[in-house]
Amino acid sequence: MPGGYSKKLALRLDAQQYAAYEGTPPTRPEWTTARAALVALSAVLVLIVSGLALLGGWLVVRDFPSFFSIxxxxxxxxxxxxxRPRLWSAEDVWHELHRDDAPVLFALLDRIATAAGTRMPDRVALDADFNASAGTHGWLRKRTLTIGLPLFGVLTPQQRVAVLGHEFGHFVNGDPARGLLTQPAVRTPxxxxxxxxxxxxFVSDTLWGQLAERAMWPFQMLLQRLFLLIxxxxxxxAARDHQRAEYCADALAVRLAGTAATEASMIDLASAEQLMGSIAAVERGTQANAETARRNHPGAARWREAADAWRASADVADVLDRSVTEKASLWHDHPPAGLRARIVKSWxxxxxxxxxxDADSARIDAELHRFYARAGRDIAWSAA
Structure with missing residues (x-):
């Protein structure tokens, strides 16, 4: 699909989805025609794969130990x-956090889980990205909550509740685009x-083998492009359903953290590139002083100062407008943060x-201090 047309279509679909929820926060991701089609396609694919397994097993045992049958x-x-059907597997994490490492943070997570009406994640992880995420993995449906330290470090206390509340929203509502019933349709092509x-x-050592490889190459390439297109x-x-789930999670964030904090967190997400750049600039200065970097790292304090300085000079309307246009894509699984900030304000x-x-937020920063320092090194090196 030509880039210009796909961008226009994405903008139109984003606007339609925004209009569906403007003024009235959604409750749970509803069943849609798209979701029903994905589930039906998954069922067909599972039946086909099961049939292949039965056919292959029958061929092997039919005249066993016949060489030709095997x-x-x-x-x-x-x-x-x-x-074969398979689920999103649990990925390696930058650091897995335990309750003894951060009791105040875990106490906050307990409060959010109770208010959201769901259980705690099985694993709480940290990383050095300006992001936060929640996922369910494996056949046992284990939950992982990942907190990006650069994002968490620059947020106000109530914004932290908003971001965490949003992620717990995914545990409450699920995600139709990543669920058990839709995975075969998404992954098989x-x-x-x-x-x-x-x-x-060409790997064959013989002339005839190389000729066969050359003859097959265009057909393989055509098939690959076809499957990639599908x-x-x-x-x-699937991305449209995932975006609906994001709006539902935003609605829970508003209920837990309030409108003002949730809207402010969405503005920060729309400004992710600029805020991350501010953090990287500060961190390069910190890392330039070996003594400060090793023993007296300021943690997230300087990150917040840099973020506050950028926020004070930012044109919020322009940031949101650019997010809406630049982040529109048929394949993005999140609505543009600019739309999310505006829709929260419309509710x-x-x-x-x-x-x-503020006191508990400061205690959490103290618990995470050594991880801020480690993340700072990663940020400085990646920005170098």
């Missing part, structure tokens, strides 16, 4: 194994594209139900 059945079994991908170099289309469909004004005091 040779016919094993490739079918291998294809079925490659296309990309797996097929990888299976048929032609090798970068996969891109499925991801675009009925809400006071917070979970309040984080």
């Amino acid at each position: 040779v016919a059945g094993i490739p079918v079994l291998l294809v079925a194994w490659a296309l 990309l797996i097929l594209a990888d299976l048929v991908r032609p090798s970068e170099a 996969g891109s289309g499925v991801i675009a469909v 009925p004004y809400t006071d917070p139900s979970v309040v984080l005091s």
